[in-house]
Each structure stands twice: as structure tokens, then as C-alpha cells.
Amino acid sequence: METTRTARLHLELDLEFTDAGAVQAHARSWAQNNAGSDPETLAGMLEQAGEGPDAALMMLVEPSEVVGGIPGVVAVGATMWVDMADGADLAADDFAAGEEEAGTAALESGEGLNSEEDWLAKIFVDADKLPGLDLERLGYYAEEGDPDARAESLHGATMLRGAVHWAYESLIDELFDDISMLREAPDAIDEALALSSLPPLHSASYGPLFAQRFLAVALDLGTAFASSFTAPSCVAQELALRLVLDGVEILPDLFPSLELPEDWRGSLEDSLFEDLDHELLYDPALDGVGSDPALASLGMANLDISDWFVPFADKTVNPYAADQ
Secondary structure, eight states: OOOOOOOOOOOOOOOOOSOHHHHHHHHHHHHHHHSTTOHHHHHHHHHHHHTOHHHHHHHHOOGGGGSTTSTTOOOOOOOOEEEOTTSOEEEGGGSOHHHHHHHHHHHHHOTTOOSHHHHHHHHHHHGGGOTTSOGGGGTOOTTOSSHHHHHHHHHHHHHHHHHHHHHHHHHHHHHHHHHHHHHHOTTOGGGOSSGGGSOGGGGGGOOHHHHHHHHHHHHHHHHHHHSOOOOOSSHHHHHHHHHHHHHHHHHHHHOTTOOOOTTHHHHHHHHHOSOOGGGGGGOGGGTTGGGOTHHHHTTOOOOSGGGTTSOOTTOOOOHHHHOO
16 A cells, blocks of 8 residues: 655745736736635735735745646645845735725725726725625626636626716715805806706706705615615606716726626616616707606606606605605
8 A cells, every 4th residue: 555655845936026016917917807706805815916016926826836737746735925135024824804904995995096907996896885786687697507607797797886886976976066066156057077967958957956956866876776776766866877877888988907798788777777768858859758748648757857856656755855
């Protein structure tokens, strides 16, 4: 009977970092591809990659791969550290739970994020803030038999939910700015950041009070995203959701490496809206469509601007917005 033998292989490499930034960028990319679907894990890995090229190298190097291609031998344990030129030792245990929490906090705040990889990681992590948008309706195929295809759909749906969060936060910030601006110049709707994207046929009605009511239903939209989203409660909230999707549209221009599911907008419009009747408000040829009594018989409700904050059947609207 052959006796199993053990040995300890001593290997020491002298390294020179010729491009520290390239090492860290590769580590960030590796983290996004290998962190799985857990935002906390990704945050910790990105934090480690951001510590420096030595920390990034610790994450990228797998000691067992030294003998991985050799038959008849298996790595059963390994110890690895990096000695920097200044004598500092960097061990894997240095990146424990406390630093993972710090990494998550940095991603959530956006502080210190400079590269596209950092911002994409933040978008991924922020997806966890909108649990009311279940990933299945965003393109995740939980029943997919192919593990690779299932993982790809999970990553795409998670990035899409993070993009919705980014666009939603941007919309709320812009609405606050619009309200402040319109209080000073009520007729300057063309200078508005968000409200100028509403149906232009009614721009004369978008004054400070309208903006405040619109903000109220937009805030309720965020609550639905974070709790249990069903469908918009009124036409104004449908328009707010439309502005959120418009915001998602521009993200690939800002971050070319952002990969969203194919035809994501069409899928979301089918999934998130009861119907797309509000799109008629953007057609100049249909000026006055909201007050056409014939539309009621077709099931097109509340398209007149005076009814934009009236709740749909079985829905409720924020009392501030509903108060006329």
C-alpha cells in the first residue's frame, strides 16, 4: 500500500510593480466577475483592491495554482503574505469584516470613487436598496437550467436595479432644485432639470405648487421601490417613473462598460406600468387628448392635467399631492 507523503514547498518571488494602477484595475474587474450576487462581498473585495497594488495582488494570486496542473499532488494548505519595501507585512487577515463594512460605506456614499469601475461597483451595491423591485421582473431567470446563463441574468438584473436606484436619486435631487428655482422664477420652466422633460404641451402649468405635488408622488414611488412595487398610483406618478427610466437610458453614455439586459426598457415598461396611455401626452398631434370624453370609453383615464394626481382605481395618492 502506497504511503501518502506530505511536503512543504518554499517559494519566494521578488516583484516590481511597474503599473500599480493596472494591478488595482484588474483586481476590481476580477472582483466584479467573482464576487457573486452578494453586495457585501463585492464591497469588501473592492475595498481590498483599493488599498494598493499589494493588497490587490493578495486577492488575485491563488497559491494552490502553483501545483494545480501537476498530476499526483494536491495543495492542502497555504500561507501567503507580501513584504513591501518599507518592511510592512500585508496578510490576508488584514481584510476582515470591519474593512468590508468600511468598503460598503464608501460605495454607498460615493466618496472617493474616481474610476468607472468604482462607480459600476456602487451601482451594483445600491441595487440592494430597492428590494421592492424583485429581480425576476428585471430580467433574472431563476429557473434557468444553465448556471452560467442564470448567473449572467442575475448580474444583469442586479445592475439594472442599481441603475434604477441611481436614476431615481438623480430625479429627486433635480426636483428639489426645480422647486427652488421655480420659487424664484415661476415662468422659467425651460431651465428646470426634471420638470422640463414632462409633456411640453402643459409646461405653462408646471409652477412651484405643481412641482411640490409632483415631488410628493415621486417620493412615494421611491417608497414603493423600497418596499413592494405594484404599479403607479396616478398619471403624475407614471410620468415620474418615465423620468426614472429616461435617467437609466443615459447611464451607458456615462459608463460605457455598464451592461444592462437587452431591451431592458421595453421589458420594464411592460412590467411596471398598467398601460402606456400617458405616452399620448407627448404627442403634439394629440393636443387636448386629455379632455376628450371619448377616451373614457376606451379606458384611458385621467389624462387631463387637472386629473394627473387623481388616484387610479384601488390606488391611493399622497395626501399632499391630492390636496388641490
